[in-house]
Amino acid sequence: xxxxxxxxxxxxxxxxxxxxxxxxxxxxxxxxxxxxxxxxxxxxxxxxxxxxxxxxxxxxxxxxxxxxxxxxxxxxxxxxxxxxxxxxxxxxxxxxxxxxxxxxxxxxxxxxxxxxxxxxxxxxx
Numbered sequence: 001x002x003x004x005x006x007x008x009x010x011x012x013x014x015x016x017x018x019x020x021x022x023x024x025x026x027x028x029x030x031x032x033x034x035x036x037x038x039x040x041x042x043x044x045x046x047x048x049x050x051x052x053x054x055x056x057x058x059x060x061x062x063x064x065x066x067x068x069x070x071x072x073x074x075x076x077x078x079x080x081x082x083x084x085x086x087x088x089x090x091x092x093x094x095x096x097x098x099x100x101x102x103x104x105x106x107x108x109x110x111x112x113x114x115x116x117x118x119x120x121x122x123x124x125x
Contacts, residue, residue, distance in 0.1 A: 002032065002098050002114040009094060009119030012086055016123070020081040022096030022116055029053065029072075029098060033105035034079040035112060036070060038092035038121075048094070049081060050105035059105060064090075086123045093118040 003025035012018055022034065035050035049070040050059045058070050069082040079096060097112035099105070106112070 002029070004096050004098060004114055004116035006094070006096050006116040006119040009121045011122045011124065014086060014088055014123055014125050016086050017082070017084045018086065018121060020083065020094055020096075020119060020121075022079045022081075024077050024098075029076055029079070032098040032100045032114075034070075035097045035099070035105055035107075035109075036079075036081045036094060037097060037109050037112075038090075038094045039118075040092040043092075045095070045109045047107040047109070050107070051079060052105055053100075057104065059107070061107075083121070086121075088123045088125045090121060091123050092121060094121050095119075 005023045008020040033052050036048040037045050038048050039045040047061050051070045067085045071080050095118045096116045098114040099112045
């Protein structure tokens with residue numbers, strides 16, 4: 001069982017930055033790929049970014065490419081999502097998720113086995 005704890009959400013003006021964190025409760029993410037997803041009111045949960053345990057490959061949605069960066073800490077016990085140049089359309093609840101199937105991290109939310117509680121990000125115009 002992997003327990004994920006997110007932090008770092010908040011209110012920021014357009015053009016600003018936030019860094020989200022996702023920590024594994026009590027253990028490192030051994031052999032788990034990590035993904036970030038977001039869900040705005042009335043919309044489906046959508047893929048934002050993912051990072052592979054093996055090799056550290058990173059994957060991004062087109063809407064955030066060049067603005068967001070996903071990374072591990074040195075111990076691979078925490079995953080960060082650095083969000084720069086934020087836009088009002090980035091407003092959503094952000095979730096981290098973990099899975100350990102073979103292959104690159106999936107972009108479909110239903111391929112992930114463990115989820116954090118979510119953290120609200122609000123970008124004002």
